[in-house]
Amino acid sequence: MGTTVFERQRPAASVVQHSLADTRHAVFWRDDLPDSLLPDRPSLMGTHRADLVVVGGGYAGLWTALLATERDPAAKVVIVEAQRVGWAASGRNGGFCEASLTHGHENGMARWPDEMPLLDRLGRENLDAIEASEARYGMDFQFERTGQFAPAVEPHQVEWLKEWAAEGEEGVVYLDQAEAQASVHSPTYLAAVWEKHACGMLHPARMAAELARVCEERGVEIFERSHVTGLDTTGPGVVVATADGRVEASRAALATNVFPSLIKRNRLMTVPVYDYVLMTEPLTDAQVASIGWQDRQGIGDMANQFHYYRITKDNRILFGGYDAIYHYGRKVDPAYEERPETWARLASHFFTTFPQLEGLRFTHQWAGAIDTSTQFTAFFGTARERRVAYAAGFTGLGVGSTRFAGDVMLDLLDGVSNERTGLEMVQKRPLPFPPEPAASIGINATRWSLDRADHNKGKRNLLLKTLDAVGLGFDS
Numbered sequence: 001m002g003t004t005v006f007e008r009q010r011p012a013a014s015v016v017q018h019s020l021a022d023t024r025h026a027v028f029w030r031d032d033l034p035d036s037l038l039p040d041r042p043s044l045m046g047t048h049r050a051d052l053v054v055v056g057g058g059y060a061g062l063w064t065a066l067l068a069t070e071r072d073p074a075a076k077v078v079i080v081e082a083q084r085v086g087w088a089a090s091g092r093n094g095g096f097c098e099a100s101l102t103h104g105h106e107n108g109m110a111r112w113p114d115e116m117p118l119l120d121r122l123g124r125e126n127l128d129a130i131e132a133s134e135a136r137y138g139m140d141f142q143f144e145r146t147g148q149f150a151p152a153v154e155p156h157q158v159e160w161l162k163e164w165a166a167e168g169e170e171g172v173v174y175l176d177q178a179e180a181q182a183s184v185h186s187p188t189y190l191a192a193v194w195e196k197h198a199c200g201m202l203h204p205a206r207m208a209a210e211l212a213r214v215c216e217e218r219g220v221e222i223f224e225r226s227h228v229t230g231l232d233t234t235g236p237g238v239v240v241a242t243a244d245g246r247v248e249a250s251r252a253a254l255a256t257n258v259f260p261s262l263i264k265r266n267r268l269m270t271v272p273v274y275d276y277v278l279m280t281e282p283l284t285d286a287q288v289a290s291i292g293w294q295d296r297q298g299i300g301d302m303a304n305q306f307h308y309y310r311i312t313k314d315n316r317i318l319f320g321g322y323d324a325i326y327h328y329g330r331k332v333d334p335a336y337e338e339r340p341e342t343w344a345r346l347a348s349h350f351f352t353t354f355p356q357l358e359g360l361r362f363t364h365q366w367a368g369a370i371d372t373s374t375q376f377t378a379f380f381g382t383a384r385e386r387r388v389a390y391a392a393g394f395t396g397l398g399v400g401s402t403r404f405a406g407d408v409m410l411d412l413l414d415g416v417s418n419e420r421t422g423l424e425m426v427q428k429r430p431l432p433f434p435p436e437p438a439a440s441i442g443i444n445a446t447r448w449s450l451d452r453a454d455h456n457k458g459k460r461n462l463l464l465k466t467l468d469a470v471g472l473g474f475d476s
Contacts, residue, residue: 122419278343
């Protein structure tokens with residue numbers, strides 16, 4: 001079994017220790033919000049009536065509410081959020097806003113090859129709409145249409161990049177080693193693909209906060225700190241209940257992402273996976289010059305256990321990924337967010353990638369759960385005689401596709417037949433994950449196999465090949 005570049009070219013332990021010496025456990029994006037974008041909203045008290053009640057105040061819920069006001073400006077829309085708007089995955093992700101609705105072209109081709117031209121077009125249109133929304137609604141979430149840069153950091157990955165570039169996708173450019181390192185000055189890069197148009201960078205917490213602000217300006221009521229305990233459809237509509245209040249509505253959209261679904265049949269459709277992130281202090285002008293990166297692309301390497309990283313408006317570097325941790329029983333627990341060994345590993349990998357930044361410190365470290373589905377991307381549906389719609393399973397690519405999900409949920413509630421609702425992705429449910437203990441055994445065996453493949457020239461073992469064949473996946 002071989003080694004990876006991150007094992008062959010480790011920085012000194014003292015470099016890692018120095019970089020993490022004063023790091024705070026906090027989400028940089030939330031710390032970076034002005035007070036004006038963090039209003040203290042009331043909790044749900046008493047009985048309220050609405051045309052549409054949305055459960056969840058992350059991207060999926062906020063986009064659904066906003067798009068509902070576009071379809072019917074007179075509609076009464078209410079959002080009920082268990083904690084604060086954008087506090088979970090929507091406020092702490094890497095800020096990669098991708099056009100892909102299928103977790104990448106390869107995953108889409110493996111599952112819905114006949115529909116990929118349509119899915120690609122819908123994804124591009126959705127990304128264009130997100131970019132245009134800043135001007136349309138007077139928002140500022142620091143959107144930059146930079147594209148995404150995929151470097152090979154092991155020799156076997158170079159061929160993967162050449163095959164990708166040979167498919168002839170618009171805006172996909174292959175860079176050899178010299179060209180890749182000229183673009184971003186990392187000695188680990190052996191080649192790269194730059195996907196120029198299909199991804200933008202943004203400020204995650206600002207987008208959630210701005211969406212909430214615009215929703216309220218359009219008449220949407222948002223209740224925070226209101227954990228929904230029940231979904232009742234015994235009457236003619238839908239009743240969403242909390243400890244202190246209820247919303248009586250004609251219809252409901254469930255946008256609870258990684259948290260247990262209010263629809264029992266969806267409880268096995270996703271599993272929570274913990275993702276970990278570091279954020280550096282702002283780089284000096286000399287440090288920025290030392291790494292190049294003038295085009296400010298988002299970067300994600302080609303390993304199964306991959307890293308994602310990007311540069312912020314104030315020239316910090318976010319560096320995350322690699323470890324993806326599942327805990328027995330599908331548990332979501334704040335205690336799982338504290339994992340010093342993962343942050344030390346990420347810091348080591350950071351200085352392998354950019355040794356010229358030795359001495360740089362990390363100001364923030366954080367973690368949180370994302371949901372993954374067996375098809376690596378969102379699934380959709382309705383329940384309770386089409387009075388309830390849901391979307392979940394975004395698998396780390398929800399920044400862009402949650403807006404698409406909002407449109408799909410509204411289409412399903414309206415009973416609309418169109419190119420979105422006709423998609424096989426929308427019409428068919430993916431395979432569920434098994435219950436425990438099979439889920440934990442299977443997921444951890446898969447993670448071990450993915451790591452083994454990264455150490456064995458990308459070669460997939462029998463378990464991975466079998467999972468590929470039956471369409472049952474777990475994303476690293």
